[in-house]
Amino acid sequence: MCFFYSSTIELFKEVVTTTKEELYKELSDAIVSCKKDQVLAAVEKARGELEAPDIIENGLAAGMNEVGTLFERGKLFLPHVMMAAEAMQAGVDELKDDMPESSNKAASVIVNGTVEGDVHDIGKAIVSTMLQTSGFEVYDIGRDAPVADFIAKIKETNANMVGISALMTTTLPGQKEVIEALEEEGLRDKVKVMVGGAPATNAWANKIGADCYAENATEAVNKAKELLL
Amino acid sequence: MANEYFVRMGDGERISMTKEQIIADLQEGSADAADLGDIPELSGDELDKLADIIMDSNRIVSVEPGMEIPVTHDIGSIRIDGDQGNSGVGIPASRLVGCMMHERGFGADTMELGHIDYSFKPVKPVIAQECQTMESCQQNMTVPLLYGAMPNLGLYYTPDGPFENPGDLMKAFKINEARESIEHAGDHATRDITWIMQHLQKVGCDGVNFDTIGAAGDGDVYASLYAMKALREEFPNIYIEAGMAGECTLGMHGELEFEGNVLAGLWPHEQVPLAEEAGANMFGPVCNTNTSKSSAWNLARSVTFTKAAVEASNIPCHVDMGMGVGGIPMFETPPIDAVTRASKAMVEIAGVDGI
Numbered sequence: 001m002c003f004f005y006s007s008t009i010e011l012f013k014e015v016v017t018t019t020k021e022e023l024y025k026e027l028s029d030a031i032v033s034c035k036k037d038q039v040l041a042a043v044e045k046a047r048g049e050l051e052a053p054d055i056i057e058n059g060l061a062a063g064m065n066e067v068g069t070l071f072e073r074g075k076l077f078l079p080h081v082m083m084a085a086e087a088m089q090a091g092v093d094e095l096k097d098d099m100p101e102s103s104n105k106a107a108s109v110i111v112n113g114t115v116e117g118d119v120h121d122i123g124k125a126i127v128s129t130m131l132q133t134s135g136f137e138v139y140d141i142g143r144d145a146p147v148a149d150f151i152a153k154i155k156e157t158n159a160n161m162v163g164i165s166a167l168m169t170t171t172l173p174g175q176k177e178v179i180e181a182l183e184e185e186g187l188r189d190k191v192k193v194m195v196g197g198a199p200a201t202n203a204w205a206n207k208i209g210a211d212c213y214a215e216n217a218t219e220a221v222n223k224a225k226e227l228l229l
Numbered sequence: 230m231a232n233e234y235f236v237r238m239g240d241g242e243r244i245s246m247t248k249e250q251i252i253a254d255l256q257e258g259s260a261d262a263a264d265l266g267d268i269p270e271l272s273g274d275e276l277d278k279l280a281d282i283i284m285d286s287n288r289i290v291s292v293e294p295g296m297e298i299p300v301t302h303d304i305g306s307i308r309i310d311g312d313q314g315n316s317g318v319g320i321p322a323s324r325l326v327g328c329m330m331h332e333r334g335f336g337a338d339t340m341e342l343g344h345i346d347y348s349f350k351p352v353k354p355v356i357a358q359e360c361q362t363m364e365s366c367q368q369n370m371t372v373p374l375l376y377g378a379m380p381n382l383g384l385y386y387t388p389d390g391p392f393e394n395p396g397d398l399m400k401a402f403k404i405n406e407a408r409e410s411i412e413h414a415g416d417h418a419t420r421d422i423t424w425i426m427q428h429l430q431k432v433g434c435d436g437v438n439f440d441t442i443g444a445a446g447d448g449d450v451y452a453s454l455y456a457m458k459a460l461r462e463e464f465p466n467i468y469i470e471a472g473m474a475g476e477c478t479l480g481m482h483g484e485l486e487f488e489g490n491v492l493a494g495l496w497p498h499e500q501v502p503l504a505e506e507a508g509a510n511m512f513g514p515v516c517n518t519n520t521s522k523s524s525a526w527n528l529a530r531s532v533t534f535t536k537a538a539v540e541a542s543n544i545p546c547h548v549d550m551g552m553g554v555g556g557i558p559m560f561e562t563p564p565i566d567a568v569t570r571a572s573k574a575m576v577e578i579a580g581v582d583g584i
């Protein structure tokens with residue numbers, strides 16, 4: 001009787017852990033643990049139960065969002081973000097063959113840089129990293145980047161979006177110059193513009209005709225997804 | 230609009246808000262700090278007092294008599310001769326003249342000599358000039374005169390220095406290499422800062438101001454704390470100021486420690502005990518301004534963080550007040566209404582020892 005009782009509980013647990021929500025959580029927790037093995041194991045387990053895009057979107061990517069939030073709150077650090085991203089990449093690779101044809105479309109391309117005259121690049125580099133870890137193809141042209149460099153890289157990579165960083169009130173107008181150059185080159189309709197950096201605001205982004213402003217790296221990822229995917 | 234008050238946005242824009250809106254923003258700002266730092270929110274009385282300060286009908290406000298505090302100064306005399314978007318006013322004046330203006334004209338209680346690049350690393354090749362200028366300033370001045378610069382670990386990475394940029398390494402998933410690069414840079418910076426101060430001490434310098442500690446993340450904090458420790462051991466009477474760069478120590482490395490304490494992810498009240506342990510005499514907590522929020526939100530948040538740091542500290546806390554920090558808008562010439570309100574709040578509510 002006793003034996004029967006405990007094995008019923010085991011059975012019950014098994015049923016519970018394989019519900020959709022539990023699988024999502026396991027996948028997401030595995031990403032937050034930043035451990036590749038754990039992610040691969042969770043992917044392996046979820047594979048029989050969920051479709052590959054579902055595993056990626058609601059499990060792995062949700063975990064990556066959580067990592068972003070923990071990073072902004074000072075609870076996880078840059079190396080952890082990278083390890084989580086690497087683990088996520090391994091998980092996605094594992095699922096490649098299960099993906100429907102239509103979802104193998106090319107990744108959106110983003111060119112990121114800090115405007116000319118401004119050497120601040122720590123925040124922008126974090127934004128680049130987070131965008132990259134979320135599946136975008138990112139070209140970071142560094143700091144103190146002349147307008148011409150932004151345009152050249154956008155043309156070279158056929159970018160869909162440009163991220164423009166400025167950390168000083170005095171260099172903020174540089175963001176407007178990049179937008180004006182895009183217009184002059186006839187590229188503005190093809191390329192979304194995202195601006196950021198401590199002195200930038202939503203109001204500023206509207207004023208200069210950018211497509212969006214993001215306050216931090218996690219928000220940058222969300223806004224890029226909204227605009228590009 | 231009789232019941233609306235002029236306030237600022239974090240980017241300096243003038244807006245008007247009702248008392249209810251101001252109080253709601255104060256509560257929200259304080260709650261945000263409390264949530265992030267795991268520290269107490271401001272009490273109802275403190276929030277009321279903050280609201281009164283913000284809604285004061287005068288353009289400039291000040292502290293109550295008896296609450297006056299000392300003001301220390303950073304960024305050397307670049308405030309006078311600097312002209313690079315750093316709120317310097319571009320007046321060509323020698324550094325001696327700049328320092329004396331601060332002492333005799335502006336009432337600075339301590340002053341510092343600084344180099345135009347204002348980072349430690351580029352001081353090495355011009356150490357003789359720094360020593361000579363320090364000596365002539367000391368001979369002409371009475372207030373404590375420190376040497377100030379930024380640890381600025383960024384200068385040790387390519388293209389400015391010998392070690393590969395950890396940001397680039399990290400992006401290529403070379404996490405261990407990135408961490409090694411940060412460790413090397415940190416050790417070099419500690420060695421350089423110590424060397425520079427050994428020279429300046431010989432010409433009668435009163436001490437050192439580590440300005441914007443942590444600008445390049447936890448490696449920067451690591452370098453600074455170990456330099457403080459080495460200086461304190463070698464010069465028991467040296468005066469050491471530790472001023473931070475931001476509210477939370479960015480974890481670029483994530484595992485660096487000072488005396489067994491992990492440095493990444495520390496908030497002001499967790500930073501100050503380490504500065505104290507390293508041998509600092511004074512700590513400068515920082516809280517960043519969010520340009521998309523009102524000054525009520527920003528100030529309540531800054532005061533909440535700063536108050537917790539003051540309470541955790543056994544050494545004087547001189548809060549960092551300037552463009553984009555301490556509840557002050559991010560603007561080259563921060564509006565005086567916002568600056569004086571934020572300063573009064575820091576003294577009367579956060580209980581800072583100086584600014």
Ligand code: B12
Pocket residue numbers: 117118119120121122123124126127162163164165166167168169170194195196197198199213214215216217220307311313314315316346347379381383441444445474475479517551552553554559560561
């Ligand atoms: C680190 C730092 C430096 C370092 C930069 C090192 C580097 N490699 O980046 C060094 C020491 C070199 C430096 C130099 C200077 N600095 Co400085 N610096 C800072 C400091 C302390 C921190 C900036 C930082 O990295 N923050 C951490 C990162 C993670 O945050 P973040 O940059 O805001 O990025 C986040 C968001 O803004 C957003 N984001 C950023 N970029 C982008 C881009 C996109 C597309 C999106 C969507 C989002 C986004 O996401 C990021 C992640 O959450 C700030 C003050 C402060 N506390 O903010 C001053 C500050 C920015 N500097 C300032 C100044 C004045 C200077 C100097 C002129 C000083 C001088 N006299 O030499 C020089 C600049 C020279 C030049 N021509 O550029 C001022 C600017 C004032 C103003 N006018 O606006 C500040 C505000 C300090 C101050 N209050 O005086 N600085």
